[in-house]
Amino acid sequence: MKKQNVLNLIKYHVERNESAFRNESINIARHFDSIGDYQLAEYIMSLISESNLYTPQSSDFESKFLKQLDTRGMEPLNLPVEISDDIKGIINAVNHNIGINKFLFEGLPGSGKTEAAKHVARLLDRTLFYVDFDNLIDSKLGQTNKNxxxxxxxxxTIPHSNKVVILFDEIDVIALDRINSNDVREMGRVTSTILRELDRLTDLNKEIVIIATTNLYSSFDKALTRRFDAVINFNRYSKEDLIEVAEHYFSSFIKNFKGIxxxxxxxxxxxxxTENLPYPGELKNIxxxxxxxxxxxxxHDYLRRLYNNLIGNLEQTDITQLYVQGFTVREIEKLKGESKSAVSRKLNKEEDQDE
Structure with missing residues (x-):
């Protein structure tokens, strides 16, 4: 700590600039933390917390690497029962307050990992911050490690840690298997740093919640996997689950369109x-x-487009194929845009040819 830090504290106090006073105090705590005086750093942070100089929801919180995510007005999650039960389990684990606070969400893109993290923060009544990898990853050798x-x-050093969730969204960009990395040495340094920092994470903030997501779990560093208290698999959608999700999106969207x-x-x-329904993220967009x-x-043009996106080219699908797929004459009429009599004639003609 320098003399300037003390002068700044006095100046900000006289000016009644609580935001600047708080930020200076946090910088001082970080200094003591960096030189190994963790107890003093924790004491300073506790004083800031008790004096209400910091609230995670305040709009003046500034960080180069942590950005706030808005969790207000979110739509309900449409997750399979097994995944929903695991999300409830996370809420219970955090509320038990026994140090189970690091969770890894793994699954295919669009399976709902990020949205689930937002809901965890909302259900815990916590502010959600995500790590901005655009600022974190640097092209200079070693700078990413420092970041x-x-x-x-x-x-x-975030105060009120019991009111914060930190999201490492798609953490695999910095945590892929060190053996499979093209730059083994640099990736090894980065991953080793993450391992070390996760190990000491609870030294100052025993109540903070960490959630990481990955689309590439098979390539994920196994030593890093073990640092998480639980791994939640989001690849557990049955076809019935996906149909239920799709029906929810359909009902939500169609009410905004007139004449449909x-x-x-x-x-x-x-x-x-559809033989293989896509996961919710892609399904929603389709x-x-x-x-x-x-x-x-x-x-009924939207139904034709839906068929084209999910099954195949409707123009190249004859009426008999549609009938075999289980569509009625009336439904084929809607999809093809042909009259009922025309559809019936074509079907009868196909039947006569088969005989």
Missing amino acids: ITSVFNEIN SKDSRLFKKILKA IKTSLAFSDVNFE
Whole structure:
């Protein structure tokens, strides 16, 4: 600590500038933490907390690496029961306050990992900060490693830690398996730093919650995996789960479109006829664009687009194939844009040819 720090504290106190006073106090605590005087650093942070100089929700909180995510007004999560139970388990574990506070969400893109992290913060009534990897990762050799140390210093000195969740979204960008990395030496240094910082994370902030997500769990460093108290697998959607999610999105979106006829039954039939339904993130976009791009002069055009996106080219699919897929004459009429009599004639003609 320098003389200037003391002068700044006096100046900010006289000016009644609580924000600047708080930031200066945090910088002083970080200094003591960096030289190994963890007890004094923790004492300074506790004084700041008790004096209400810091609230995580305040808009004047500034950090180079931590950015706040808004969790207000979120839509309900549509997760399979098994995953929902695990999310409830996380809430219970944190509320037990026994130091189980680091969680890894793994799964395919669009499986709901990031949204689930937001809901965990909301259900715990905590402010959610995410690590900004754009600022964290540096092209200069060794700078990324230093930045990782800096971001953990920021995390370790956040007051009111029982009111904060830190999200490392897609942490695999800095934590892939050291053996499989193209730059083994540099990646090894980065991963080793993360391991060390996670090990000492609870020294100053025993109540802070860390959530990391990864799309590449098979390539994830196994030593890092062991640093997390629990790994939640988001690849547990059955086809029925995905259909339920799709129906929720469909009902939410279609009410905003005028002149479009809602046909929930045909919508669901298309989903059932799809061999491999995509995960919620992609499914949501497909449903939204099918509705948004539809022709206002063709009330069922969104269903045709949905079929094209999920199953195949409807123009190249003959009526008999659609019938075999389980669509009725009336439903084929909607998809093909042909009259019922025309559809029936084509079906009868195909039957006569088979005989």
